[in-house]
Amino acid sequence: MSTHEIVHIRVPEGMQWMVYHSIVLSDMTAIMRYHEHQSLKDCLESIGIPHTEVESCFVDSQQVSNTHIMLPDEVITIEPRRSIPFKEQSFLLDVHLGKLTTYLRLLGFDAVYFSSIEHEKLLEGAEGSVILTRSRDLLKHKRVSEGMLIRDTQTQEQLREVMRRYQLKDSYRFLYRCPNCNGLLQEVSKESVAQELEAETLLWIESYFRCPSCSKIYWYGSHYTKLEELLSRL
Numbered sequence: 634m635s636t637h638e639i640v641h642i643r644v645p646e647g648m649q650w651m652v653y654h655s656i657v658l659s660d661m662t663a664i665m666r667y668h669e670h671q672s673l674k675d676c677l678e679s680i681g682i683p684h685t686e687v688e689s690c691f692v693d694s695q696q697v698s699n700t701h702i703m704l705p706d707e708v709i710t711i712e713p714r715r716s717i718p719f720k721e722q723s724f725l726l727d728v729h730l731g732k733l734t735t736y737l738r739l740l741g742f743d744a745v746y747f748s749s750i751e752h753e754k755l756l757e758g759a760e761g762s763v764i765l766t767r768s769r770d771l772l773k774h775k776r777v778s779e780g781m782l783i784r785d786t787q788t789q790e791q792l793r794e795v796m797r798r799y800q801l802k803d804s805y806r807f808l809y810r811c812p813n814c815n816g817l818l819q820e821v822s823k824e825s826v827a828q829e830l831e832a833e834t835l836l837w838i839e840s841y842f843r844c845p846s847c848s849k850i851y852w853y854g855s856h857y858t859k860l861e862e863l864l865s866r867l
């Protein structure tokens with residue numbers, strides 16, 4: 634390979650886990666074969682880094698967009714995505730993230746779970762949503778403007794990742810959304826739910842909420858105290 638056939642991508646430490654195992658990093662740099670007319674987005678994705686995970690790219694000190702067409706011998710430096718303030722976005726979660734979906738709903742965030750592996754169908758309703766997935770391929774799609782590649786397999790760690798990226802810690806609301814179906818809960822009288830609950834619950838709890846979509850009843854119980862403990866550790 635002559636020196637005129639390669640490009641260099643400098644990958645910061647916090648992003649190296651995304652790089653495909655088949656790509657060898659030398660001194661934090663992936664050395665790639667140069668392809669004529671290849672965009673920076675395509676080049677990054679060929680090493681495993683989705684465009685949603687990149688904040689900015691530089692050739693020397695010159696900032697370039699990911700539509701930049703690569704030139705032979707170029708050295709590209711990338712910066713990881715920064716956290717962004719929460720703006721009432723809805724989250725669209727890919728298959729395998731069912732537990733994370735429940736957590737987000739318990740915290741009051743709009744979280745739609747997509748249990749099929751058919752990404753095309755998921756993308757049909759994805760406009761304006763934040764896609765959370767463990768699939769690089771899904772995030773590579775041009776129709777994805779905002780998304781996050783979830784690294785961890787543990788749900789609580791996944792929640793930590795998402796809460797940091799989207800600065801959710803000050804925006805959560807308990808008893809706002811149904812963890813079962815994402816419906817918006819409505820406060821209801823104790824009398825209206827008395828027939829459906831155990832006497833012991835009714836003895837201790839005064840405030841009740843019902844999901845108008847799936848009819849489940851909720852109250853401030855142990856689920857939420859555990860969540861508060863969890864949030865204090867995040």
Ligand SMILES: [Zn+2]
Pocket residue numbers: 811812813814815816844845846847848849
């Ligand atoms: Zn519901």
